[in-house]
Amino acid sequence: MKGQIPPRRHILTLLVENQVGVLARIAGLIAAKGYNIDSVSVGETMDASVSRITLVVHGDDWVMEQVVKQLNRLIEVIKVVDLTEEEFIEREMILVRVNADPPNRAEILRIADIFRAKVVDLTHRTYTLEATGDEDKIHALLELLRPFGIKELVRTGLIAIGRASKTPSTKLERVAGGDGEEGAKKSPAVAT
Amino acid sequence: MKITGAEILLKSLVEEGVTTIFGHPGGVILHGTDPASDHPIKYILCRHEQVATHAAEGYYKATGRTGTVMVSSGSGVTNCVTALTDALVDSMAIVVLTGQLPAVMGWDAAQEVDTVGTARGCTKHCFMAFTTEEIPRIIKEAYFIARSGRPGPVLVDLPQAVMTGCVAYTGHPKSVAIRGYNPQMTGHPGQIKRAAELIAQARRPVIYGGGGIIHADASEELHELVEITQIPTTLTLMGLGALPTSHPLWLGMLGMHGLYWANRCLIDADLIVAIGSRFDDRVTGKACDFGRQCKIIHVDIDPTSIQKHVKVDVPIVGDVRCVLRELNKELRKVKRNWARDFDEWYGQIEVWKKQHPLRYEQQQGVIKPQYAIDMILRLTEEYDPIIATGVGQHQVWAAQFYRGRKPRRWLTSGGLGTMGYGFPAALGAQAAFPNGLVLNIDGDGGIQVSLSELSTLVDYKLPVKTFVINNKCLGMVRQWHQRVSAHHPLPTGPVHQPDFVKLAEAYGAVGIRIERPEEVKAGIEKAINTPGPVVVDVVVEREENCLPTIPAGAAITDIVRAPAPTPDKSSQTWH
Numbered sequence A: 001m002k003g004q005i006p007p008r009r010h011i012l013t014l015l016v017e018n019q020v021g022v023l024a025r026i027a028g029l030i031a032a033k034g035y036n037i038d039s040v041s042v043g044e045t046m047d048a049s050v051s052r053i054t055l056v057v058h059g060d061d062w063v064m065e066q067v068v069k070q071l072n073r074l075i076e077v078i079k080v081v082d083l084t085e086e087e088f089i090e091r092e093m094i095l096v097r098v099n100a101d102p103p104n105r106a107e108i109l110r111i112a113d114i115f116r117a118k119v120v121d122l123t124h125r126t127y128t129l130e131a132t133g134d135e136d137k138i139h140a141l142l143e144l145l146r147p148f149g150i151k152e153l154v155r156t157g158l159i160a161i162g163r164a165s166k167t168p169s170t171k172l173e174r175v176a177g178g179d180g181e182e183g184a185k186k187s188p189a190v191a192t
Numbered sequence B: 001m002k003i004t005g006a007e008i009l010l011k012s013l014v015e016e017g018v019t020t021i022f023g024h025p026g027g028v029i030l031h032g033t034d035p036a037s038d039h040p041i042k043y044i045l046c047r048h049e050q051v052a053t054h055a056a057e058g059y060y061k062a063t064g065r066t067g068t069v070m071v072s073s074g075s076g077v078t079n080c081v082t083a084l085t086d087a088l089v090d091s092m093a094i095v096v097l098t099g100q101l102p103a104v105m106g107w108d109a110a111q112e113v114d115t116v117g118t119a120r121g122c123t124k125h126c127f128m129a130f131t132t133e134e135i136p137r138i139i140k141e142a143y144f145i146a147r148s149g150r151p152g153p154v155l156v157d158l159p160q161a162v163m164t165g166c167v168a169y170t171g172h173p174k175s176v177a178i179r180g181y182n183p184q185m186t187g188h189p190g191q192i193k194r195a196a197e198l199i200a201q202a203r204r205p206v207i208y209g210g211g212g213i214i215h216a217d218a219s220e221e222l223h224e225l226v227e228i229t230q231i232p233t234t235l236t237l238m239g240l241g242a243l244p245t246s247h248p249l250w251l252g253m254l255g256m257h258g259l260y261w262a263n264r265c266l267i268d269a270d271l272i273v274a275i276g277s278r279f280d281d282r283v284t285g286k287a288c289d290f291g292r293q294c295k296i297i298h299v300d301i302d303p304t305s306i307q308k309h310v311k312v313d314v315p316i317v318g319d320v321r322c323v324l325r326e327l328n329k330e331l332r333k334v335k336r337n338w339a340r341d342f343d344e345w346y347g348q349i350e351v352w353k354k355q356h357p358l359r360y361e362q363q364q365g366v367i368k369p370q371y372a373i374d375m376i377l378r379l380t381e382e383y384d385p386i387i388a389t390g391v392g393q394h395q396v397w398a399a400q401f402y403r404g405r406k407p408r409r410w411l412t413s414g415g416l417g418t419m420g421y422g423f424p425a426a427l428g429a430q431a432a433f434p435n436g437l438v439l440n441i442d443g444d445g446g447i448q449v450s451l452s453e454l455s456t457l458v459d460y461k462l463p464v465k466t467f468v469i470n471n472k473c474l475g476m477v478r479q480w481h482q483r484v485s486a487h488h489p490l491p492t493g494p495v496h497q498p499d500f501v502k503l504a505e506a507y508g509a510v511g512i513r514i515e516r517p518e519e520v521k522a523g524i525e526k527a528i529n530t531p532g533p534v535v536v537d538v539v540v541e542r543e544e545n546c547l548p549t550i551p552a553g554a555a556i557t558d559i560v561r562a563p564a565p566t567p568d569k570s571s572q573t574w575h
């Protein structure tokens, strides 16, 4: 079953208990497969006891299927979805400081404008831009800025949300306490 | 009234039905390891934390009740890591309670270890108590997680401040609700129907059962399935005992060192019914070739076990007992003369059995290890003994020649193959059944890994009978070496060896030595009739190999068989 399709990008979105050590467990599990985490972003959901983690990992489909099952097996993980097979919207935000010598300033501003990036800081020699977009857009922007000399780049890591019509992601919202829908995928185990 | 965290902990453990704790003390857990002498919990002080943890595994496997361990911080915790890993891969329900320094963490204080960080990779789950109040809830959850679903080890880290803090005890929680954890017990009815249909059509089916049947306490249901369908049944190393070995449809163990015909059945079957077994590479060989020719049904409570190595046609996620009950209901409705339909299949299996029987030849002079082990198993069978093993050749032979009527009587380290497992596992089982016959069949290598526990056996009057199958080398490694590098000197011997009889006596146990074939029977009988812990040094042939074998990485079809028997009339052959 191994390696029929070359490794590709997988976006995993997880709802987890908002507790100490959860991220370490998740990172450990992915590291144990020999995979690098390309990006990770974490934040609270509308229910403060639940966090959402978005992971981007390159891996074989069949290994990623195991990863998803194993993540699901972790006690603190409430729900995992591999968005790769779904319709979704993705965004990343970057802050980038680029050399802006006077002759280049107009050109940099024009690029920023086309990409709807904002100048959030400036010095005599640099502009700092803020931009958001999907992977392709961010990549294209950075390629255009690269010739001017990028001094520093900070990225938030990718976040993604399923299209509203898609059931798995709406289920996710329910667990996350969004929109007042009740019921989680993993209903709690009850023992007496 | 306010009481300390340590007292609350003990109350919680009593509530969870804990009667025995295995452990090794230390400064920061003293408050826990010191119950009054009339306390309902018995504390067994082992000589090493790894051993205490293996003992808890043995206790769990033999009783079905979660084993409990209590150890101190730092090295007390790191010593547990091997055994926790062993418990994780073999799905053993244990709870390990560890002492921790006062609540402030990360100061590199004396004997401070990031316990939870260390345990993350080798536990099903781990907890850290931050307040005294949460002890009852954590203990309730820990025992629930350890024993439910796919069983596994759970660790609870208890800082000293939490143990010494005083709060009012408000009782034990009645229930647990963990939103991220809900093992699927019942199988999908549609899948169960599909499975029944496949079974009803099969011509050459085989049941490949594993440890999951034991964990689910589903031997009766398995037995029923076999009775209804008359399907020949093989079990993994971890599943031994799930079907009585005297059953006419019992094929013996399959896998790397499994019996020839059991493996042949898997190669030639048109349907494999995998129940609570996880297609380990020691069973499938090269997984891509496994089960190509047939349909596969797979019942397992853990979705990660399913479709992991081998593609299956009918996956059923659920507890073996729940699923088999439903499946048996479906199969009872099938109108079919099962035994007659399988006549040809049975005939084929008989041919394989005759072609390559499991055999050894005990000649004059030196004891064959197989003979010694076979005799131990034959002579003790009537007592339904609990048998623990070390890891290596003796383990494989014990499995090949295994005789047993009941589940939970076979304790061995399968997934991790931890040498030194036998002694403590036997100790744990004997602690649970002080009057039962508990044997440890070990190697001369393995016994020395955990020999210190002879002290514990003597201390607590636990009458484990240990048989050291003494080939004066690390036999399994010698065998591998022989295959991969025939001409190189082996780093596996000869080595200096202690006198096991004198060692037993030095510890206050009884030592017996058996050196000649004609002494074997009397020696075994003497050992089982001697009260208290006994160590029997059985001196055996050094160069014997475990056969058949599927070389590591090869396909199941590449099985290496024992050579044809020599036509020597004076030798005794057992089938």
Ligand SMILES: Cc1cc2nc3c(=O)[nH]c(=O)nc-3n(C[C@H](O)[C@H](O)[C@H](O)COP(=O)(O)OP(=O)(O)OC[C@H]3O[C@@H](n4cnc5c(N)ncnc54)[C@H](O)[C@@H]3O)c2cc1C
Pocket: B089, B090, B091, B149, B150, B151, B209, B210, B211, B212, B213, B215, B216, B235, B236, B237, B238, B239, B253, B254, B255, B256, B257, B258, B276, B277, B278, B279, B280, B282, B283, B299, B300, B301, B302, B305, B318, B319, B320, B321, B391, B392, B395, B396, B413, B414, B415, B416, B417, B418
């Ligand atoms: C030297 C050596 C030689 C070996 N040779 C062999 C050999 O020849 N043959 C062999 O078989 N093994 C052999 N082994 C052992 C092997 O490595 C594996 O440990 C073993 O095959 C696994 O057994 P299992 O498939 O029964 O799974 P286990 O490890 O027992 O796992 C149990 C499975 O059942 C599931 N389960 C648990 N509880 C339930 C429940 N309530 N309901 C449903 N499912 C449940 C679990 O999720 C898991 O998938 C050898 C080991 C050593 C050290």
Ligand SMILES: Cc1ncc(C[n+]2csc(CCOP(=O)(O)OP(=O)(O)O)c2C)c(N)n1
Pocket: B390, B391, B392, B393, B394, B395, B416, B417, B418, B419, B420, B442, B443, B444, B445, B446, B447, B469, B471, B473, B474, B475, B476, B477
């Ligand atoms: C802790 C540990 N270290 C190393 C091994 C590798 N190993 C597997 S079998 C074996 C030899 C076992 O020798 P012995 O206990 O004498 O048993 P025998 O094979 O001779 O029956 C070794 C070293 C292991 N399984 N466990």
